[in-house]
Each structure stands twice: as structure tokens, then as C-alpha cells.
Amino acid sequence: MIVLVLPVPERKLVSRLRQAARRSAVRRARAGVIAxxxxxxxILRVPAxxxxxxxxxxxxxxxxFRREWHPPKSVGHRCLVRGLSDIAAMxxxxxxxxxxxxxxxxxxxxWVDGFMSGLLALAKKFKVELAGGDTAASPTGVLADIVVLGxxxxxxxxxxxxxRPGDRIYVTGAVGGSAAAVDLLYSKHKSLNPxxxxxxxxxxxxxxxxxxxxxxxxxxxxxxxxxxxxxxLSHICDESRVGAQINEQAVPSARIGKPLRTVALELALHGGxxxxxxxxxxxxxxxxxxxxxxxxxxxxxxxxxxxxxxxREDGRRSELRPSGWEHFASSSRRxxx
Amino acid sequence: MIVLVLPVPERKLVSRLRQAARRSAVRRARAGVIAxxxxxxxILRVPAxxxxxxxxxxxxxxxxFRREWHPPKSVGHRCLVRGLSDIAAMxxxxxxxxxxxxxxxxxxxxWVDGFMSGLLALAKKFKVELAGGDTAASPTGVLADIVVLGxxxxxxxxxxxxxRPGDRIYVTGAVGGSAAAVDLLYSKHKSLNPxxxxxxxxxxxxxxxxxxxxxxxxxxxxxxxxxxxxxxLSHICDESRVGAQINEQAVPSARIGKPLRTVALELALHGGxxxxxxxxxxxxxxxxxxxxxxxxxxxxxxxxxxxxxxxREDGRRSELRPSGWEHFASSSRRxxx
Numbered sequence: 001m002i003v004l005v006l007p008v009p010e011r012k013l014v015s016r017l018r019q020a021a022r023r024s025a026v027r028r029a030r031a032g033v034i035a036x037x038x039x040x041x042x043i044l045r046v047p048a049x050x051x052x053x054x055x056x057x058x059x060x061x062x063x064x065f066r067r068e069w070h071p072p073k074s075v076g077h078r079c080l081v082r083g084l085s086d087i088a089a090m091x092x093x094x095x096x097x098x099x100x101x102x103x104x105x106x107x108x109x110x111w112v113d114g115f116m117s118g119l120l121a122l123a124k125k126f127k128v129e130l131a132g133g134d135t136a137a138s139p140t141g142v143l144a145d146i147v148v149l150g151x152x153x154x155x156x157x158x159x160x161x162x163x164r165p166g167d168r169i170y171v172t173g174a175v176g177g178s179a180a181a182v183d184l185l186y187s188k189h190k191s192l193n194p195x196x197x198x199x200x201x202x203x204x205x206x207x208x209x210x211x212x213x214x215x216x217x218x219x220x221x222x223x224x225x226x227x228x229x230x231x232x233l234s235h236i237c238d239e240s241r242v243g244a245q246i247n248e249q250a251v252p253s254a255r256i257g258k259p260l261r262t263v264a265l266e267l268a269l270h271g272g273x274x275x276x277x278x279x280x281x282x283x284x285x286x287x288x289x290x291x292x293x294x295x296x297x298x299x300x301x302x303x304x305x306x307x308x309x310x311x312r313e314d315g316r317r318s319e320l321r322p323s324g325w326e327h328f329a330s331s332s333r334r335x336x337x
Numbered sequence: 338m339i340v341l342v343l344p345v346p347e348r349k350l351v352s353r354l355r356q357a358a359r360r361s362a363v364r365r366a367r368a369g370v371i372a373x374x375x376x377x378x379x380i381l382r383v384p385a386x387x388x389x390x391x392x393x394x395x396x397x398x399x400x401x402f403r404r405e406w407h408p409p410k411s412v413g414h415r416c417l418v419r420g421l422s423d424i425a426a427m428x429x430x431x432x433x434x435x436x437x438x439x440x441x442x443x444x445x446x447x448w449v450d451g452f453m454s455g456l457l458a459l460a461k462k463f464k465v466e467l468a469g470g471d472t473a474a475s476p477t478g479v480l481a482d483i484v485v486l487g488x489x490x491x492x493x494x495x496x497x498x499x500x501r502p503g504d505r506i507y508v509t510g511a512v513g514g515s516a517a518a519v520d521l522l523y524s525k526h527k528s529l530n531p532x533x534x535x536x537x538x539x540x541x542x543x544x545x546x547x548x549x550x551x552x553x554x555x556x557x558x559x560x561x562x563x564x565x566x567x568x569x570l571s572h573i574c575d576e577s578r579v580g581a582q583i584n585e586q587a588v589p590s591a592r593i594g595k596p597l598r599t600v601a602l603e604l605a606l607h608g609g610x611x612x613x614x615x616x617x618x619x620x621x622x623x624x625x626x627x628x629x630x631x632x633x634x635x636x637x638x639x640x641x642x643x644x645x646x647x648x649r650e651d652g653r654r655s656e657l658r659p660s661g662w663e664h665f666a667s668s669s670r671r672x673x674x
Contacts (some may be wrong), residue, residue, distance in 0.1 A: 034388055035494065038576060040426035040560060041487065043494050046383050051371055053378040054469060056437045062353055062476035063439070089377035100482045101394045102400070132391060139399035140477035145437045147393055148482050150378065157372065157380050223377060233503040239375060 032098050033131045042132035046151050053150035053157070055086035061141030069185050072114030073121075074194055074201040075142070078273075080122045082226065083148030084205035085275040089149070091158040091214030094207065097123060098132040102138035110195055113200075115142075123135035126207055156214060158279070162221035163240035165304040167280035170287055172294050173211050174199075175229050176263040177254030179271020196258045203275040208292035209275060218287060222279035228270040228324030232278050233308060238336040245309040246300035246320060267311075270323040370433050370468045381433055381470035383488050390487035390494070392423035396405040398478030406522050408558060409451030410458075411531055411538040412479070417459045419563065420485030421542035422612040426561035428495040428551035429487040431544065433468040437482040439475035452479075457478075462609060463544055493551060495616070499558035500577035504617035504639040507624055509546050509631050511536075512566050513600040514591030516608020521594075533595045545629035547614060555624060559616035565607040565661030567643075569615050582638035582646040583657060607660040 034043040046052045059068060059079040070078070080097060087094045099119070103112065118280070123130055128148070177199030182194055194201035213219045221240060223232045229251070237244055246269075253268040255261060263271075280302055281287055287296055300311075308320040371380040383389045396416040398404060407415070417434060418551075424431045436456070440449065460467055465485070502540055512534030521529055531538035543561070550556045558577055560569045566588070574581055590605040592598060600608075617639055624633055637648075645657040 035496065039497050040423040040427065041392040041494075043427070043489065044389040044391060045391055045491075052381040052383055052389055052435075052486070054381060054435060055488060056435050056469065056471050056482070056486070058437050058439055058471050058473045058480075058482075060439060060473055060476060060480070063473055085376040090380070092378065096391075098391060098393050098484070100395050102395055102397060132393065134393050134395050134396045134482070136397055136400055139397060143395075143397070143480060145395075145471070145482040147391070147435070149389070149391060152380065154382075157376075157378075159372065160376050246555040270440070284666075 033129045036131040037131060037133070042096070042098065044131065044149060046095070047335045049154055050151040051154050051157070053087055053090050053092045053152055054147065055083050056145060056147045057082035057086070059144040059146065061143065067111075067142070069191050070201070071194060072111045072136045073118030076118030076120075077113040077122050077202050079144050079146050080119045080128075080148075081203050081205050081275055083146045084122070084126060084128070084207060085224040085226065087148055087150040088206045088210040089158070089222050090152055090275060091156065091210050091219070091222065092150040092152040093211070094126055094148055094150045095129045096129050096149045098131060098149070099133035100145040100147075101133065102136040102143040104141060107142065126205070137312070140204055158214065158219050158222040160221055160223050160236050160239035161166055163236050163242050163280040163302045164220065165242055165302055166283050167220050167302040168231070168287070168296055168298050169244060169246065169278070169280050169300040169302060170296050171225070171229065171252060172206050172277045172291070172296055173274075174252045174254035175225060175274045175276055176268035176271040177256045178203065178273040179228070179267040180254065180256050180263040182271075183267065197256055199256060199274065201311050203273070205275055206277045206294065209294050212291045213279065218281055218285050220281055223275055225274045225276045225278050226272055228322075229268065229278060230273040230308070230320055231272070231322040231324030234322035236278070236280065237306070237308060240302070241306075243303040243306045243308060244300055245303055245311050245317070247311050249313050250297060250299045252295070252297045252299075269320070272324050348566075360641075370448030370466045373466060373468040374470070379433070379435065381468065381486060383432070386491055387488040388491050388494070390424055390427050390429045390489055391484065392420050393482060393484045394419035394423070396479065396481040396483065398668060404479070406528050407538070408531060409448045409456030413452040413457075414459050416481050416483050416540050417456045417465075418540050418542050418612055420483045421459070421463060421465070421544060422561040422563065424485055424487035425543045425547040426492065426495070426559050426614060427489055428556070428559065429489040430548070431463055431465045431485055431487045433466045433486050435468060435484040435486070436470035437472075437484075438470065439473040439480040441475045441478060444479065463542070485570050490614070495551065495556050495559040496572050497558055497560050497576035500573050500579050500617045500639045501557065501619070502579055502639055502641040503620050503637050504557050505620055505624070506570070506581060506583065506615070506617050506637040506639060507633050507635050508562070508566065508589060509614045509628070509633055510541050510611075511589045511591035512562060512611045512613055513605035514593045514609045515540065515610040516565070516604040517591065517593050517600040520604065520607075532604070534593055536591055536611065540610070542612055543631065546631050549628045550616065555618055555622050556616045557618055559614055562611045562613045562615050563609055565603065565609040566615060566658040567607050567645070567657055568661030571659035572641070573615070573617065574645060577639070578643075580640040580643045580645060581637055582640055582648050582654070584648050586650050587634060587636045589632070589634045589636075606657070609661050637674045
């Protein structure tokens, strides 16, 4: 399908993406991208003894970001983070990324350049080559779909289904920082300085943490926090057919803004897009306080009894419902019920 | 990111996709999908001695299809064909598909069911498992991005860059049938009976033909005809740094409709979405008249001199410009210049 109405004609856009990708290319001796952009398919070599990991994630204007709130570099960064974070959640190593990108006809070229520079800077940091994708004219706003291909030693993928009753529950870093920034965007209805809110605009995928956890074989189940702690914990519970209880005061709420302030518990429990890791380990496993420079916090326990509960400091228990936030829909629909 | 406004709530949709995918699953002993829908990533095993092929293709409402013209089964079928055809163009075997699907809030559930049944019927036919993807609310029409992962014996991918001067140029099947149907859709401004126009509504990806060509090592370069013969031939010429001449009367124009009639040469040369294969082979290579039941036609020759030319029966030559059609944009923009 030929596309005429891109800011840059499609052939030129593909050529630009190709040059940009080449500059970002990381050649590997026995693995990686054998043939990238410029043919019907990309050819990739998965390292011997490894399986391939594949994840796909939309970044749609008006759903996952707003052009008036998110600088293009942040949109490009966040687009790739979504895929890298999924690779981390399996304990994997990213190999290559594929970008499907549909652009509206009136989009300024500077926006596309900013988006690509944000995406490619993160790709370079994690040695991920942009190896292909698709381009199209968009009938509406910017539409991106990122595919990340990674590798994992055979049989070593860390699944959501590995939790067992008695497992301790851990979270990396701090949670709620991204949702708190979104709350400010909604209430102030104007843009924020991205530098003051990195958890939202430039989150770090926990690839390095996941590598250590995988290599030390200390994790039983894992997921990344993209929908919100409560919702992502419910995915582990569903897949492992277990329940969970979370100690309210143990939850590491993020501190954001200038001056720094701690975000509300509700945001820490239900705010999405943190890209921290949520994992469980057997009760006797010793989990370090810090992994790859990132604090690890024990926040609760997996239970045989189904359902999720929040335990307050005074011992009172209340049901913890999966209530991840939907960020950029109309405000009346922001909370999932 | 949690989505509320899908016809079916997201968790239920994912569960439905998962069940549908499981029913379509093809288990392989040493290759294929190790873990599919339901975790952060899918885990895939590429057969020993093979590399992975990856391709991504948008199917966007208003750009690649129109809901008033294309029944949902056709949209689902065509969505997956785009990916399978790219795998065929490399000489590869498809292993698994990943679907990112964003749906507008008011879309009838029957439409989603029809779309999935068209996609999964084709997946089953080619033993491709639906192994993952993403779902979201769409800010506009139906937005799909299909990723197909395939395999190719190491070093045996058939590239666009393999053509050499003197190579003969071949095409599978017939061309222009899909574009002719699109022409009728535009001129009549009403829907067609899909059964009478299978080349447009239910095209066949040439996986079986490509397998024979790869196994017999008789092809030098290959591409699938998705943008139109002239445009896709120009991709081979660009990547191989050669030119081409096409014998006008040799081009196998499709016969479509009821009663059958031969499509115009212009549609055969420039019409996209045929999903036939365009390939070159060394002049001494014997290419069968039929491969896997599909006719193969010699249509021209690769030249050292750059540029593409059309040679008429009387020997007159004219320049052949890459002029693939853009199908569903506003009609003033339909032709690429």
C-alpha cells in the first residue's frame, strides 16, 4: 500500500528510518539482526540455546499520550519502554525493535524527528536495533505499534503463573509517580516540565534488574507494572490461581515534582505506566535490598485463598480490587470499576 | 493501560482471543509457540539451524479497508495475508502471528467476531498460531497491526537485493485483480460480492509456491506484490542496483468478476494488494510453468542499465514508472505520481 500523505513521502521516510536505525545498530557476532529495514521481512538470529520473546504494544494519540502534554521525545521514549519493560518482565534480553508508525498528513516533520530521537536514544542505551516496521498515513492522530523481540535461555522465562502460596511479593523502585504526573496534567490542564517528572515522561525499563534476578534464579513469578500495581498483581494471581495480601505501609510510594512530595497511596496502588517490576519469590529466598542500583521492597505475601487484600498497620483488612487507571480517556471514564 | 470502552471489556476480550487462539493452536515438537497469550511476552522457539523472520503490517480503517466495502471476515483475512505474504517473499515458513487491535467503542461485537473468524481461518490453513498482541480503545476506526514471525534456514532468506543483470523476471498467478475490484468499488460506490472477487477480498499468500522455490534454490531475488508490480519491481531494482525491462504482452493480467473479464494493463502493472510473488532467476535456471498449482510467467529481464522500461509487441520502449495505487485515500490522491 503506497502512502502519499506522510510529512515525508514514504520511500524517503523509510530511507530516513533506515539511516537512523543503521546509526543505532549494534552488531553482534552470533546473534541479532542479520538483515534489517529494506526487505519484506527482517532476519534475526536468536542466540544458541535461547528462545525468542515477542511483545507488541500500541501507543495511540489520545489513548496513550496527548501531543499537547507529551513532548515528541517522551512519546518515542515511552513507546519503546512499553516493549522493553515486557521483555524485562520475562527476565529476557532485548534484541531488536520494529516500529509500525502511521502519521497524520499535517504533522510537522520536527515532531517525527523528536519522536524518533527519543525512541532511538533509548534503543541505543539498551543496545536494541530498530530492525523494521511499517509506515502508513493515519486517518487520525499519531498511531504507533512497537514490537520488541528478545531472547531468553530455553526454559528460563519468568512467567506470571509461577507464584505459590507463601511466596513473598516484591516491587522494584517506587510506584505511583507516573499516575501522579497524569493527575497534575488533568487538574492543571497544561503541560509539565518533563525533567521534574521522569517517572512519567522518561521511565526506565528494568532490564538490568531483571537480568540479575534471572541469572540468580531467585524469582518465582514476575510482571511489569504497566496497568497499576493492583491490576498487575491480579494478573499474577489469576495466572497462578492464588490470592495475595499487601501490607499497606510497605508499598513504596513515589516522590515526585519540585519540591518532592510523596504520592497518595491510591496512586501507588492503582496508578499505571510505572514500568517497575512486581515479582514473587519463595519465602526462604534471600532478596537483596538493592539490585542493579534499584531498591527492592517486600510488600506482601501470596495466599492460597483467592482474592486480594490490603492489610493496614492496625491489622484491618480490606479487599484490594484491580483498579488500574486509564490515563487519557475522557475523565469520567478514567477509573476502572 | 486499561481499556474500558471496547465492545467487550479488555480482560474478557483477551480471554476470548486466547480461547480462539488455543483452538487454532498447532503444537510442534521442537519449534513454535512455547507460551502464547497471557504473559508479558510470548515465548517462541525457532527451529535449530534457522533464523527468525519478522514482519509488521498495519490494517487501518479508511486507509487499508472500509467497513462499508469490506465484510469483517475479509478484513481479518486481508490483515493476516499482508504478514504471511511478506514471509513468503523471503522464502520462509510462518510460525506465529501477533495482533494489535484497537477498536472504537460503538463497534458491534458481531464485527469483531467476523474479523477474528476471517483471521483465524487463514491462520489455521497455514498452521500459524495467534500467539499474542495488544488491545486498546481506538480514538477513531478499527486499527490493526499484524506481526508475523517465521523461520528460514540460516543464510537462505531470499532478498530483494539478489538480482543481477541478465536475470529473468517472473510473476506468480495473475496481477491487477485486486485493484480492478477496488476500481469497481470506487466507481459503483457500493459493495461487491466478495465471492466473485476473491483476489481482492480473500487473496492467497503464496507460502506454498515460495517453499518450493526455496527448496529448489532457483530464485535470485524476490518480493511480494503488495504496492503494485511497477513499484515492487522498483524495490528489487533499487536494492540490487540494477534496471529492468518488462514485455508488455507477457504480463499475466487477472480475469475477474462475473462474467469474467481481463483487467486493464494499467491495473495489472500498477495495482496493489495482489500478494503474488515477483522474483528473478539466473538466465540458465529452468523455472517450471506451474509451482504448487500456481502458474509462473516470465515477464522480462533485469538490465545493467538503471531504470525500468516497458517493451511493446512492436518493440517500442517506454519508461515504466513505479506507480502503485493508494487504494482507499480520497480519490484525488489515489494515484502516486
